[in-house]
Amino acid sequence: MTTAPHTDPATTSAPFAVPATRAPGCPFDPAPAVDRARQEAPVTRATLWDGSPVWLVTRHQDVRAVLGDPRFSADANRPGFPFLTAGARVLAEDTTFSFIRKDDPEHARLRRMLTADFMIKKVEAMRPQVQEITDDLLDRMTDGRTSADLVTEFALPLPSLVICLLLGVPYEDHAFFQERSRVLLTLRSTPDEVRTSQNELLDYLTRLAAKKRKEPDDGIISRLVARGELSDEAIAGMGRLLLIAGHETTANMTALGTLALLRNPSQLELLRTEPSLIKGAVEELLRYLTIIHNGVPRTATEDVTVGGTTVRAGEGVLCTLNAANRDEAVFPGGDALDVTRDARLHVAFGFGIHQCLGQPLARIEMQIALETLLRRLPDLHLAIPFEEVPFRHDMGIYGVHALPVGW
Amino acid sequence: MRVTVDQDKCCGAGSCVLSAPDVFDQRDEDGIVVLLDARPRAELHEAVREAAAVCPAAAIALEEATERV
Numbered sequence: 001m002t003t004a005p006h007t008d009p010a011t012t013s014a015p016f017a018v019p020a021t022r023a024p025g026c027p028f029d030p031a032p033a034v035d036r037a038r039q040e041a042p043v044t045r046a047t048l049w050d051g052s053p054v055w056l057v058t059r060h061q062d063v064r065a066v067l068g069d070p071r072f073s074a075d076a077n078r079p080g081f082p083f084l085t086a087g088a089r090v091l092a093e094d095t096t097f098s099f100i101r102k103d104d105p106e107h108a109r110l111r112r113m114l115t116a117d118f119m120i121k122k123v124e125a126m127r128p129q130v131q132e133i134t135d136d137l138l139d140r141m142t143d144g145r146t147s148a149d150l151v152t153e154f155a156l157p158l159p160s161l162v163i164c165l166l167l168g169v170p171y172e173d174h175a176f177f178q179e180r181s182r183v184l185l186t187l188r189s190t191p192d193e194v195r196t197s198q199n200e201l202l203d204y205l206t207r208l209a210a211k212k213r214k215e216p217d218d219g220i221i222s223r224l225v226a227r228g229e230l231s232d233e234a235i236a237g238m239g240r241l242l243l244i245a246g247h248e249t250t251a252n253m254t255a256l257g258t259l260a261l262l263r264n265p266s267q268l269e270l271l272r273t274e275p276s277l278i279k280g281a282v283e284e285l286l287r288y289l290t291i292i293h294n295g296v297p298r299t300a301t302e303d304v305t306v307g308g309t310t311v312r313a314g315e316g317v318l319c320t321l322n323a324a325n326r327d328e329a330v331f332p333g334g335d336a337l338d339v340t341r342d343a344r345l346h347v348a349f350g351f352g353i354h355q356c357l358g359q360p361l362a363r364i365e366m367q368i369a370l371e372t373l374l375r376r377l378p379d380l381h382l383a384i385p386f387e388e389v390p391f392r393h394d395m396g397i398y399g400v401h402a403l404p405v406g407w
Numbered sequence: 408m409r410v411t412v413d414q415d416k417c418c419g420a421g422s423c424v425l426s427a428p429d430v431f432d433q434r435d436e437d438g439i440v441v442l443l444d445a446r447p448r449a450e451l452h453e454a455v456r457e458a459a460a461v462c463p464a465a466a467i468a469l470e471e472a473t474e475r476v
Contacts, residue, residue: 108418112438115433115437116419116433116435118421119424344457351463352464353464359422360425
């Protein structure tokens with residue numbers, strides 16, 4: 001007697017759709033389908049929003065191998081590039097000068113115009129200024145009140161103020177650029193919506209660059225103008241990238257990190273009693289939460305074997321940073337938050353030549369924000385039931401839309 | 408231990424300076440790696456190994472001394 005071959009749904013390599021959905025009640029964990037792929041079929045087939053196939057690369061060592069390999073291209077204009085959303089193609093158009101979607105040498109040429117501004121000693125020197133902004137925001141948030149939305153009053157304005165200072169963008173325009181940024185990062189935004197918001201943002205920054213040409217200051221935009229190597233449009237494109245990457249990421253890590261600590265009271269207590277743990281705790285929160293949660297796209301430029309699977313030239317891959325950061329081979333017990341863990345091998349900032357340019361700044365912002373918040377508000381608590389926290393499942397950068405807290 | 412760095416590969420992420428500030432620095436003009444000590448003393452070796460492991464651009468190469476038996 002013959003029977004049809006049995007396929008266990010848990011082990012089948014049948015493609016599933018990405019971005020995959022998180023399990024109900026597990027908002028800090030990667031989607032079960034991605035987690036299962038890492039354990040059972042670390043390089044596996046998935047399908048994108050438009051039905052096109054993509055390789056999902058999930059293990060820590062494979063993610064590092066792909067992102068560190070020049071045979072995998074970040075060039076979004078290369079055929080086969082796996083766009084995560086319908087609108088993502090617009091974000092990478094040539095007019096945007098987005099070097100995160102370019103390969104070397106053009107990527108290196110543009111990136112190296114900015115690396116000095118984010119190097120360790122430069123950023124370390126900003127600690128007093130970041131501390132002052134942090135204290136000022138907390139003063140205002142707590143003045144005569146016992147509850148507030150931590151996102152709008154603290155987590156979002158803090159990095160927004162800092163990146164505005166660095167770039168030379170007037171902070172009073174924050175409602176304008178935060179709204180455009182929201183549209184660009186919403187997974188469901190249509191290409192037209194993305195294009196409109198993007199053009200408004202680029203027009204704004206082009207005008208700002210032109211203004212700096214006449215009235216120079218000490219900000220990055222003004223200094224890019226002074227170099228004389230880039231058009232105002234190109235400077236606007238670089239500014240757009242820095243402005244969005246500079247505030248959305250840290251803002252979400254700060255709010256989500258606070259929530260993760262509130263949900264893990266023993267870890268919170270450890271950090272309160274031993275504030276010197278803060279640097280390691282921030283690395284662990286970066287690992288555990290990995291807010292770039294939908295994968296980093298690349299295209300193979302030749303046949304490459306990844307984790308025993310051959311990826312053919314022209315095929316797209318998505319490196320799931322969040323799954324890699326839970327890889328038991330590197331982070332034993334990785335599904336638990338442990339602020340005493342050595343998490344420094346995490347790939348929350350990506351890996352390879354495109355690894356986050358602003359990571360030194362993100363680190364000090366998070367260290368100062370969380371240390372100050374825990375020190376100044378010893379009774380900090382969630383002001384709504386955990387089940388009602390609005391998580392950013394719908395966004396390219398994960399986090400919470402709001403975080404009502406009391407103290 | 409002998410340390411070499413490849414400034415052409417470096418992407419200026421600064422991870423090496425965080426791991427081993429006595430051995431690595433960044434150039435003022437563009438944040439690219441500068442090697443301060445090509446033969447770091449033994450107590451720095453662990454930090455240097457970490458710096459090489461976290462370097463996103465594989466710009467740090469280590470030659471470990473062969474142990475005599």
